[in-house]
Amino acid sequence: MSAPANVPASAQGAVLFPGNLRANPRLSQWLRFSRDGRVEVSPGKVEIGQGILTALAQIVADELDVELARLRVVPASTARSPNEGVTSGSLSVQDCGLALRYVSAEARALFLAAAAERLGIPAEALSVADGEISGPGNTRTSYWELAEDVSLDRDATCAAEPKPPAARSVAGSAAARLDIPDKVLGRARFIHDLVLRGMLHGRVLRPEAPRARLVALEEGSARVLPGFVALVRDGSFVGVVAQTEHAAEAALAHLGAGASWSAGEALPDEAGLKAWLKSQPAETKVVDSREAARPALPARTMRRAYSRPYLAHASIAPSCAVAQWSDSGLHVWSHCQGVFHLRADLALVLAIPAEKIVVEHVEGAGCYGHNGADDVALDAALLARGAGGRPVRVQWSRADELARAPFGAAQLVEIEADLDERGEIVAWRHDIWGNGHVARPGRNEIPTLLAASELQKPFPRFIAANPPLATGGGADRNAVPLYDLPAWRITNHRLLAMPLRTSSLRSLGAFANVFAIECFLDELAAERGEDPLALRLRYLRDPRARAVLEAAAARAGWGGPKREGFGRGLAFARYKNTGAYCAVVAEVEGEAEIRVRRLIIAVDVGEAINPDGVVNQVEGGAIQATSWTLKEAVRFDRERVTSNSWESYPILTFSEVPAVEVEIIPRPDEKPVGAGEAAHGPTAAAVANAVHDLLGVRVRDLPITRERVIAAMEAA
Amino acid sequence: MSERLSLRVNGVERTPELDPALPLLALLRGELDLMGARFGCGAGQCGACNVLVEGRAVASCETPLWAVAGKDVVTVEGLGTPERPHALQEAFVAEQAIQCGYCVSGILISAAALLARNPDPSAAEVREALDRNLCRCGAHNRMVRAVLRAVTAGQPA
Known part of the structure; x- marks a missing residue:
């Protein structure tokens, strides 16, 4: 797991770092002020349909005393954002939100100190309204005037106390979500809508049986189709790159018809799932126990068994990613939950240093956990190798999304x-x-991405684990x-x-x-x-x-x-x-x-x-x-x-x-x-x-x- | 393979030269750069790609271009603009009626088709009209409220 549970500043006044600030103390990683009256907010957490970016902006608006409309929340990127791990576990408000609250309070204090010096008035006598700083005798300046004088290239001290709850007016109110107007107008906001110059389209051929190996492939008929650009094969991983999505899909259909696969790994008997779950080799661990001080003798024992099946994420959009290789390395656009984690696994599979990879977040459809977003990003990176430096967009099919993304465990x-x-x-x-x-990427010595186990030199498949109870x-x-x-x-x-x-x-x-x-x-x-x-x-x-x-x-x-x-x-x-x-x-x-x-x-x-x-x-x-x-x-x-x-x-x-x-x-x-x-x-x-x-x-x-x-x- | 086709999209005459077997969605998201209709399943089962064809909500992912030749197509971009949003779009903002918003274009289209044929639907009729649109985030009830709000907004006080 990423960060430890957050620690509020103690009553004794000792400075303890809240949220994810300890790992990312540099203020400028979180907030950037500009002369034209804008504040860029740069959280490491990502929008996955839950409205988190609006909630985070509300926290910042309150502490800074600026209108929400002045804030621009930028999507996470390994190139510039604080590393806040994965957006998961309902932790964004408590981890990222508290970090931003302290960062904003400190930024406000720094600006007030600079204003006090410029105006010759003690900071305590100044007030802030929508970024305008004013004091007695009609003296005034603003965050925007001071933007170039106040450097946030310094580490947080958490010395500035955030406002008490009663003084907050934006956080705690039902502010309208910042992303909704775009979405009801049908504007391009999703990764699926991303169009880069010279972009090509890729599709991956996968067997119906999980873990089946590609035995033979007749590829000639796909190669002669209009719009065909490249065929990429590495072991049992095979895909096509074409000029358009439909050309890629047509080529994929030809490839599919010409592919023979080995048998896959046998699946359990669905009708006997409960018996199967109890019959498999397992690692058994007592998670927690409590002894009675004075054990009472039981008169009888009541026993019941309950179960749930495997569940699919079933997002309305199929997973999608864009990847582009250049002399400086790999650039990936992804709707994953953790840009740094995806980067770590991509580096493992592609055998290049993580510093050579930039992963940038672009919104996808609703995300309910570790779905196919990371997998399709590796698919795109592998297919883009055959694209001569042009960006390649890969979009999974509905069948991929429902049958090949990770499932919630039975x-x-x-x-x-x-x-x-x-x-x-x-x-x-x-x-x-x-x-x-949990089989999330970026946390283990072996990658957990789907294609990693399909390559000529396959990585062993990571068997899903469980984080300790202390972290949830x-x-x-x-x-x-x-x-x-x-x-x-x-x-x-x-x-x-x-x-x-x-x-x-x-x-x-x-x-x-x-x-x-x-x-x-x-x-x-x-x-x-x-x-x-x-x-x-x-x-x-x-x-x-x-x-x-x-x-x-x-x-x-x-x-x-x-x-x-x-x-x-x-x-x-x-x-x-x-x-x-x-x-x-x-x-x-x-x-x-x-x-x-x-x-x-x-x-x-x-x-x-x-x-x-x-x-x-x-x-x-x-x-x-x-x-x-x-x-x-x-x-x-x-x-x-x-x-x-x-x-x-x-x-x-x-x-x-x-x-x-x-x-x-x-x-x-x-x-x-x-x-x-x-x-x-x-x-x-x-x-x-x-x-x-x-x-x-x-x-x-x-x-x-x-x-x-x-x-x-x-x-x- | 390619043929010159003629159709009207959001009030504009279009004459693309494309394979008439291609789905309408490919034209909209490709050449016309209209990203409002979304790909969801490619089989007409989720409604994310819905557009109006002659006023009826259809799945553009499985509607071939030849079937819309000479017809009038309206996408979510054609319902309203930032300056003049459709009553439904205003109502969806007012009700904060989405979570991720990927399904919402198709839902707005289905709702617009409903209101065109039934200007005063009940909540149950709204639900029924949206039954072929899937939402995974659970914003259904807000969306139904938003459609009913748009109905009220459109009625004389």
Whole structure:
């Protein structure tokens, strides 16, 4: 993982560096002022559809006292930006946002000091309004006048304290997102829209069976097609470069017809996925344990197993990249989550120094984790080798995007609770089986990019791992209960075989772990005849946790009358046990085909920098989670992934989307945390609990399809 | 292979010389440099590339050029401009009705086609009209609100 958890300045006044400032202390890396009244903000975090650049600009606008419209947020690039690792884990506001807050406060102080000297007035007597600095006696200057006198080429000291929460006016308000006008006008903003002079188009030929090797290739017919420029082959990696996208696709079709592939690596039996997950070689680790001071004797043990399938990122845009070689090295344009990390892996595969590579971020469509963005960047770099210095744009197909990008790992969770004679939990065991959740580039000795294992001299395939729990964990994320149980043991079994490539998908293991824990508690409550809300509150000490549960329940009329034909369910989690608190009440209907009609959500993200952005992120997360919960599973036979179109990998449609109400518990004095992944796990469990409330059956394997509901009814 | 075709795009007569089997999307994003219609699936299943042809929302990724010869095509760029945005575009900004925004061009087009044939749709009718447009970020409800806001804005007070 990149940076350690941020450390707020301590009450004793010792200077501790917040966010990602410690690794990137130079002020000019973050902020640049110009004479024409503009401030360039240069975060290392990237826009992936979550509106982060607006939230970051709000923080800067507040500390500097300038209007939002003066700020220009520039995309991350290895050539100029602070290295803030990967934009992931809902950390951007707390890491990058706090760094920018301190940088901006310090920049403001430096400008005020310069103004004080110029005007002969003490800095304390000066005030700033939209960059104009004024003092008593109508004295004035501005950031812009002083822009060339104040050098930010110095390291942060964090000596300037940011404003207290009550003095902020932009952060905390629902500022309009800076990127939305362009997007509704259809302007070119996405990497897919990037057109460089002399740009060519590339496509890569890949086998249907994962890990199949290219045995023979008849390439003559592709070479004679109009627009053909080059064929690039390196082992089993093969692709074409052509003048236009359609010429590249036509050449690809010819190549495909002339290619023979070996058999690939056998895939698991989809129908026996849970048994397969438990039967593979695995690295077993006790993640966390707690012993009771006075162990109680269990009267009985309750055991349940829950699972989720492999999930696809299923972004609306296929992954895309542009690459260009020159005498000075390689330039790559990418919608990846971490420009420095991608650069590191490209350097490994291409065997050139990282300093010879510039990776520049360009926005893609919504990104929900480690998708195909990094893979296609290597594809473009390899194909651009055949382009004689011209830039090559590579765009994956829909099938590539759904079947060849990394998946979110399938996961089996078994929970055992020892209960005393009153049915109270005396000990809790939670076991996880599945592949690791992180195979991101730039963190290992071997690259994790798809084409790296296809080359003539292939790199071994990186088997997905899990970051330590201290930095959020992977498969074990949210596996440790936040509930105050007397004893527990949490064990993760990370698979060492990886026939289907897995890496980070929004919320990582938290989705399955929260689903399992929160369903289990409902099952226990049902056995005890206790209200599920009351049971949770009995085991929760943290007042912020209790507050979101109580708020969601109150808003949903929990305990009150229900609409005829509706089921209601509730669930809670604090994301990563350190991030946002979120409680969800779900209302569902249906006889076998489940419809989620309403989600009532209460969330506590600490200081909400942009409340409307928080609502948008939480609502979006809850809707995506509803789609995962009701509909989604990567499908495969023993040879290939078969869910490679929107027909075979359906997602929630407009008519199926529930009404969503989000209530933010205001906590302006608490550390801000991300909102984008908080609702996923609680939504899944709340829906499953509502299904039980409605139909009296438990579906413990996701997705909750018509077939699964019917099977559960038949088994009941 | 190439033929001279004639069509009207956003009110402008165009006469490209292209293979008539090419999809309309290739002309729009290529020669015409109109990037508003986006490639999503190439199979007419996601709606990201939707444009209006004679007022109807169609997937430009699988509409061959020969099928639009002589026809009137409107892309999201033709709905409105920064100076004179379409009521739908204003409403989408007012409701902050996107997350990543990749799908929004096609959704604006589908909504415009709906409002042209049904100027006063219910929320359920808006959803139904957008069912062939996919959104992965979960901005659906905001988009539905935005369409309904545009309806209200277009009505006399």
